[in-house]
Amino acid sequence: MGSGTAVEWLAPSSLEEALALRASRGADTTVVAGGSFLAILMNQGFVQPTSLLSLGGVGELRGIAVVDGELRLGAMVRHRDVERDPVIRRDWPVLSLGFGLVASPRVRNQATVGGVLADADYASDPPAVLCAVGARAVLRSPRGERQVPIDELILGFYETCIAEDELLTEVRVPAVLGPAVYRKFRSRSSEDRPCVAVAAARSADRLRVVVGACADVPQHYPDVCAKGSEGPIDAAVAREIGSAYAQRMAPLSDSRGSAEYRRRVVAVEVRRAVEMLGSDSVGNGGGRRGAGANR
Numbered sequence: 001m002g003s004g005t006a007v008e009w010l011a012p013s014s015l016e017e018a019l020a021l022r023a024s025r026g027a028d029t030t031v032v033a034g035g036s037f038l039a040i041l042m043n044q045g046f047v048q049p050t051s052l053l054s055l056g057g058v059g060e061l062r063g064i065a066v067v068d069g070e071l072r073l074g075a076m077v078r079h080r081d082v083e084r085d086p087v088i089r090r091d092w093p094v095l096s097l098g099f100g101l102v103a104s105p106r107v108r109n110q111a112t113v114g115g116v117l118a119d120a121d122y123a124s125d126p127p128a129v130l131c132a133v134g135a136r137a138v139l140r141s142p143r144g145e146r147q148v149p150i151d152e153l154i155l156g157f158y159e160t161c162i163a164e165d166e167l168l169t170e171v172r173v174p175a176v177l178g179p180a181v182y183r184k185f186r187s188r189s190s191e192d193r194p195c196v197a198v199a200a201a202r203s204a205d206r207l208r209v210v211v212g213a214c215a216d217v218p219q220h221y222p223d224v225c226a227k228g229s230e231g232p233i234d235a236a237v238a239r240e241i242g243s244a245y246a247q248r249m250a251p252l253s254d255s256r257g258s259a260e261y262r263r264r265v266v267a268v269e270v271r272r273a274v275e276m277l278g279s280d281s282v283g284n285g286g287g288r289r290g291a292g293a294n295r
Contacts, residue, residue, distance in 0.1 A: 008051035015060040015140075015169065021053055023142050023165040029053045031167065033076060033115030036107055061114070061169060064088070071095075071173040075114025079126075083108060092173060094180040098129035098199065101184050104191045114168045120154045123193040123256070127154060128212030129182050130171065131220060132199035138170040139163070147172065156216045177203040181276045183269050187256045195256040196265045200273040205229060207277070209241065209270055214251040214262050221248055233278025242271030 010029065012018040022031070030049035032038060038047065055061055061076035064085055071092055073082065082088055083100035102108050102116075102125050116126050117137055127150060136147045139162055150171075153160050162168060180201035187195040197212035207228040211219040224244040228237050246267035251259040 007049060010051055010053045011057050012053070012055075013057045015058050018053065018055060018058050019140060019142055019167060022167050025051060025053065026164040031055065031118065033118065034078070034110045034112040035115075036111045037115065037119045037121055055114075055167075066091075069175040071175075073113045073171045073173070075112060075167070075169050075171070077113045079108035079111045079113070079116075080105065082113065092133070092176055094129060094133065094176070094182050094199070094201070095173065098125050098182045101125050101182070103193075113171050117150065117153060117171070118160060118162060118168050120156070120158050120160050122157060122216055122252075123213050123254075125182075125184060125194060125197055125212070128197045128199040128210045128218045130173070131210040131212075131218045132182075132201045132208050133173055133176060133180055134201075134208070135171055135173045137168050138172060139166045140169045141166040151210075151218060151220060154217050176201070179277050181273050183273050185265050185269050187261075193256070196262055196269050198266070198269045198273045200270075200277055202228070202233075202277045207233075207274070209245065209274065211245060211249065211266055211270065213256075214249060214266065216252075219245070219249055221245065224248065228274060228278070233274060235275060238271045238274035238278065241274050242267045242269075245270045 010021050012021055029051040030038065030047060032052050032054045055076055058076065061074040063074045064077055064081065065072045066087060071088065079099045079102050083096050089096045102111065116124050130150045135150050137150060137153045139146050139148060141163065142165065148161060155161055178201065183198045184194045185196040186192045194213040196214055198209065200209045207225040208220065209225050224241055227241055246263045249263065249266060251262035251266065253259045
């Protein structure tokens with residue numbers, strides 16, 4: 001596409017219209033949610049769409065609701081809304097924390113729940129948090145609807161399982177049945193993306209630890225987590241889990257840190273997250289103490 005080629009702007013006003021346009025245009029159109037990351041990709045020439053399908057006018061995608069104890073977030077809900085919603089802050093505070101640590105208020109007022117998942121950007125905060133709490137993405141097309149766990153939605157760098165006729169319309173988060181924490185380690189500025197992101201959640205019989213920003217997809221090792229799934233979590237167990245995660249992972253190297261640097265950070269941040277779950281320092285869903293800073 002040359003620099004002078006006009007890009008067609010498609011702006012449906014209903015979900016039904018958006019789904020029809022998505023199905024008819026397929027790979028020829030690029031979906032626009034908040035647009036914060038898409039603009040970067042277009043400016044750098046990585047994405048050159050012939051048409052843009054904007055979801056900004058689809059009001060059905062902006063809702064926040066609790067249905068049968070499950071949180072439902074429309075794809076066009078802004079990060080800032082998740083951060084500040086009183087119900088989420090009370091019952092799913094780890095989500096409020098995770099989304100509230102993204103970049104700056106200016107970015108959070110634009111970026112959306114659906115957009116950050118559909119982009120599959122490895123250096124984002126929300127995917128690890130949503131994986132840890134067992135969230136699912138709702139994908140819709142004229143063919144029907146399906147629900148996909150977040151760790152199955154993201155397939156690789158900027159790649160998802162979303163079909164060419166599908167839209168990510170909603171994210172569903174189960175009721176939090178135990179404590180959850182999120183730790184963000186930044187190697188540069190306070191508004192930077194994570195060098196290492198660690199989200200952890202524990203229910204009565206399961207520990208789930210997810211490491212983000214270190215590989216093409218969020219990393220989760222159930223066999224390692226089994227060491228802390230039953231019985232009390234003490235410092236030795238937390239250290240063992242952190243060490244096992246660091247050894248198992250093959251971190252990437254980028255401007256935020258080398259692979260070896262990330263490996264050392266993973267060992268520490270996983271240990272700290274698991275220790276928090278085993279202590280009285282975090283309640284149901286975590287809190288601001290779950291935010292890692294530069295160290």
